[in-house]
Amino acid sequence: MNKKIGILTSGGDCPGLNAIIRAVVKCASQKGWEVYGIPYGTEGFLRLEQKKCRSDDLKLREHGYDLPGILHGIDILQFLSGSILGSLSKGDPSNQAIAKTIIQGYKDLQLDALIAVGGDGSLDIIYDLAQQGQWNIIGIPKTIDNDVPFTQRSIGFRTAVDTVTSAVYDLTFTAASHDRTMVVQVMGRNAGHLALHSGIAGGADIILIPELTPTLDTELINNICLHIAQLRCSGRKFALIVIAEGVKNQAGEKEKYIADYLAQQIDEISHKLCLTGKPEFCNLDNIETRSTVLGHIQRSGTPSSYDRLLAATFAKKAIDLIAEENYNQLVVWQNGEVQIQPLDKVVAHIKQRHQLGVCPNPVNPDGFLVATARSLGIYLG
Numbered sequence: 001m002n003k004k005i006g007i008l009t010s011g012g013d014c015p016g017l018n019a020i021i022r023a024v025v026k027c028a029s030q031k032g033w034e035v036y037g038i039p040y041g042t043e044g045f046l047r048l049e050q051k052k053c054r055s056d057d058l059k060l061r062e063h064g065y066d067l068p069g070i071l072h073g074i075d076i077l078q079f080l081s082g083s084i085l086g087s088l089s090k091g092d093p094s095n096q097a098i099a100k101t102i103i104q105g106y107k108d109l110q111l112d113a114l115i116a117v118g119g120d121g122s123l124d125i126i127y128d129l130a131q132q133g134q135w136n137i138i139g140i141p142k143t144i145d146n147d148v149p150f151t152q153r154s155i156g157f158r159t160a161v162d163t164v165t166s167a168v169y170d171l172t173f174t175a176a177s178h179d180r181t182m183v184v185q186v187m188g189r190n191a192g193h194l195a196l197h198s199g200i201a202g203g204a205d206i207i208l209i210p211e212l213t214p215t216l217d218t219e220l221i222n223n224i225c226l227h228i229a230q231l232r233c234s235g236r237k238f239a240l241i242v243i244a245e246g247v248k249n250q251a252g253e254k255e256k257y258i259a260d261y262l263a264q265q266i267d268e269i270s271h272k273l274c275l276t277g278k279p280e281f282c283n284l285d286n287i288e289t290r291s292t293v294l295g296h297i298q299r300s301g302t303p304s305s306y307d308r309l310l311a312a313t314f315a316k317k318a319i320d321l322i323a324e325e326n327y328n329q330l331v332v333w334q335n336g337e338v339q340i341q342p343l344d345k346v347v348a349h350i351k352q353r354h355q356l357g358v359c360p361n362p363v364n365p366d367g368f369l370v371a372t373a374r375s376l377g378i379y380l381g
């Protein structure tokens with residue numbers, strides 16, 4: 001049976017969103033279905049109702065992005081970062097009037113189903129709307145933070161790991177030239193996946209993630225300085241520190257630039273330790289630190305082959321589920337294959353973790369990756 005489906009991207013963007021949109025349109029076109037791209041997440045439904053856009057303009061065509069002949073048919077969408085649909089990073093489902101209008105937008109478009117590509121926050125919001133409006137929904141996880149629960153991978157994470165790994169590599173040589181300690185601040189919200197993966201792959205000496213070092217207390221900074229002193233003794237005159245943005249300052253507060261804070265703390269404390277005259281600290285006398293905040297560059301970049309592949313498999317599964325009318329599922333990656341998890345279970349878990357103010361899918365402190373980092377001599381706190 002022919003179907004009319006919608007797709008939207010919601011929350012912070014990440015590499016691979018366009019690859020999903022492309023794959024969804026391709027898989028759906030094979031079945032003769034129509035796909036509508038909802039602009040700026042659920043806000044697109046609002047815009048439709050407010051007559052700020054027309055439903056006909058939202059129809060996605062398999063080769064619609066090849067401006068007449070200019071690209072010679074090159075299928076460029078899967079290589080582009082960002083989202084051609086736009087994404088919305090803040091929603092307001094608590095406003096009943098807005099929620100009602102959004103729900104009406106879905107109805108008026110007469111969709112059979114909606115594919116929502118989102119992170120933990122947006123999946124939570126969209127699922128609530130879907131429940132209220134009785135939408136047929138399929139979720140696809142995306143985020144560079146890799147913090148969506150019940151999936152080992154989310155779209156965009158692996159590309160961000162590559163971006164950060166490459167930045168850490170690039171910083172190695174300038175750090176080495178000046179015998180400096182480089183502190184690199186990595187995104188991830190309250191999760192340390194991005195910092196941990198890229199820190200190991202990039203050859204960091206110290207990796208600080210909220211799951212292992214929630215706050216930068218004095219004892220921790222002392223240990224970091226001791227580790228730097230030991231590195232210097234062993235002949236490595238520079239040090240690379242990767243710190244996740246979710247790590248808090250000594251007072252347990254979030255800092256916008258926690259890398260700056262840490263660099264300053266290392267400067268101060270290493271100087272004090274040096275003055276103690278203890279032999280283990282004597283080579284900390286002229287320590288120089290610099291900080292780099294990578295910022296939104298982590299959300300862009302050409303999607304890696306891994307993310308493009310993940311996007312293709314997630315899209316196919318989403319279309320299969322719609323064909324079977326098996327709705328209210330999140331497509332996930334577990335144990336090397338695509339699987340599904342009921343959205344009610346996923347969202348209940350997200351809500352519960354958010355209420356506790358903790359990450360829905362943190363790094364496992366007893367996991368193999370943490371053990372690997374320690375075995376490599378990386379200091380994790």
Ligand code: F6P
Pocket residue numbers: 012089119143144145187188189245299
């Ligand atoms: O959730 C993705 C993410 O990039 C986080 O890693 C980061 O803390 C946040 O979004 C940044 O959000 P914004 O783009 O609103 O500054």
